[in-house]
Amino acid sequence: MRYMATYDFMETMRNTNEWLGATAKAIAAYPAVAAVPNPFFSYLGAWGEVTERSMARMVAKPDWGIDTVVGEDGRDHVVSVDIEVPGAFGDLIKMHVQGREPMRRKILVVAPMSGHYATLLRSTVASLLPDADVYVTDWHNARDIPVEEGKFDIEDYTLYLVDYMKHLGPQTHVIAICQPAPLALAATAYLAEEQPAAQPRTLTLIGGPIDPDATPTEVTDFGNRVTMGQLEQSMIQRVGFKYKGAGRTVYPGLLQLTSFISMNIDSHSAAFSRQIKRVASGDASEHDKHNKFYDEYLAVMDMTAEFYLSTVHRIFKEGEIAQNRFTVAGKKVDIGKITDVAVKTVEGEKDDISAPGQCKAALKLCTGLPEEKKAWHVEPGAGHYGIFAGGSWRNNIRPLVLDFIDQNSGPRAVSNPSKKKAG
Template identity: 75%
Template sequence: MRFMAAYDMMETARNTNAWLGATARTMASYPAFALASSPGFRMLAAWGEVTERTFQRMIVKPDWNIPPIPGEDGRDHQVDVETVVERPFGDLIRFTVQGRAPMQRRIMLVAPMSGHYATLLRSTVVSLLPDADVFVTDWHNARDIPVSAGKFDVEDYTLYLVEFMKELGPDTNVIAVCQPAPLTLAATALLAEEHPEAQPATLTLIGGPIDPDAAATDVTDFGRRVTMGQLEQSMIQRVGFKYQGAGRMVYPGLLQLSSFMSMNAETHATAMWNQILAVANGTAADHDKHNKFYDEYLAVMDMPAEFYLSTVERIFKGLEVAQNRFSVGGKTVDIGKITNVAVKTVEGGKDDISAPGQCVAALDLLTGLPDEKKASYLEPNAGHYGIFAGGSWRRNIRPLVLDFIDANSGKPDRPARRTKLQAV
């Protein structure tokens, strides 16, 4: 499958389905059919609308679309997105609230590079902005990165995080969500040893596979069953000539999406059918619950092949972080070197991606960190998404994370301003 033809075939299939949906919607919406007694035309138009939107969203990066933030002056303040550090494979961006003075809390959200854009953390950003200045690692779609930019694997990812944290300085509070948790832990350890003056004040790891062997899931079982050769042959393709990254080896977003959806195929099929009925009945809306979820879920990005393969080989199969054997540039990174960065882990009791036990394993690796600087929290009824963006995050986890940041910021006079968020 490591050929451009395979990549282009998937893109052709996606493009064809989007075209079929647009054609069906247009044809079934002719005014001449309005007087027809059969509801078939209305159903065909609805099917076309949902199908076109579904397949078109797969190649579009969602907008951040952050709403205005209420200020203490009683006014709503617009939010701008600014690039702080620009790099070929990802940028460090900042959400600047116009007319607001710098906040005492500075939070760097480390977004996953796991198939979806950093906009997956939009609701997380919205929930934190009233009480903090927020920065996010905004990873780029590998299909748009020229081959001349070189490789990007787990070591490069770690060095990017080191650079971003050095840019922000020691007053930063880092929150790593899911996949980047082990690499963020390694980056913090690297800073502790080589640039201790640039270490963050706190590190919060949410639902990350620090030790994949601590609790089995479908993800860890898959990584154990499949050999690296099988993985490379079945998952890796070359970007076609349509994009700037033509020739780059990637794990295509469309292939990732097919894997995501196959895990809950019946649920997704039911959701799509219900949406077709809603469109046909006139009860659907452009930003209803279905579209808000699937506009983000279906927007996938290609991953650099070397990053995907090295993640499976070194984090899941080799357990290099879990066994404190991870190395960057031939030098072993000792997690025990972290001695004064407060670390908190957050897990979901119903997380089927990073099951309880995988993330909290980080605390055992922090042999040089006093117990009073370690914390953990388990949200019993939360799934994977809920612990960083759902109701569990808004109601329970977010306040605890902010309290943890305040308690370990080194600034006891920090005002405990906290914005209450309505539970949804």
């Protein structure tokens, strides 16, 4: 499957379906159709509208959509997205609240590179902005990265996090969500040996696979069932000629989306059927619940092949983080070297992706950390998405995380060696 023609064929199919949707919508809107008293044309137009929108969203990066935040002065402050540290494979961005004094809390939100853009954490970031200065890892779509920029695997991802932590300084509080949790833990341990003063104050790990075998799920079972050769042959393709990354081997976003949808095909089919009926009857709107969810869910990005394959091989199959034998650039990273960074894990009771126990395993690995600097929370009744973006996050987990940050914001040198050196 590793051919540009295969990649381009998938894009052709997506583009064709978008065109079919637009055509159906145009036919139903033709004035002469109004003279035919048949509901068929209403449903044809509704199907076209939903289909065109859905297919178009698959290749578009969503906007953050966070325009303002209310400050302590009671005024609305404009929010801009500024690039703090640019990079070939991702940027560190700052959600800059204009006209507001620097906040007491400084939070780095580490977004997953697992098929969706960092904007998947929009509601998480928006909920933190009133109480903190927020920075986010904004990973790039691999299809847009030229081949000459080289590889990007989990070691490179870890070193990106190391650079971000150095840049932001020792008063930073890191929140890693889902997939990057083990790599954020490794980055902190890396700094513990290489540059201890640059370590963050706290590290909150939410629903991440620190030890995937602690409580197996369908995701971990899949990783154990298939061989690396099978994954490489069935999942990896080369970017087609349409994009800047032509020739780069990737795990395509469209292929990932197929996997996402197939896991819950019945619920997705029902959701789209209901939406078509709502559009046909005039009950749908531009920003209704369906569009709000699927505009983000359908927006997928390609991952570099080496990142996807090394994640499956080293995190899930070999358990290098779980067994504390992860290496970066030939250097072993000892998680036991973390001695003064408070670590908290958050899990959802009904998380079927990273089940309870997988994330908490991080605390056992932190053998050099005093027990008073360790904390964990299992949210009753919460699934994977809910622990960082749903009602469970807003009403319970977010306040607990902020309290944890405040309790562990004791004195530490505030100098930032990396910035001084740059100056």
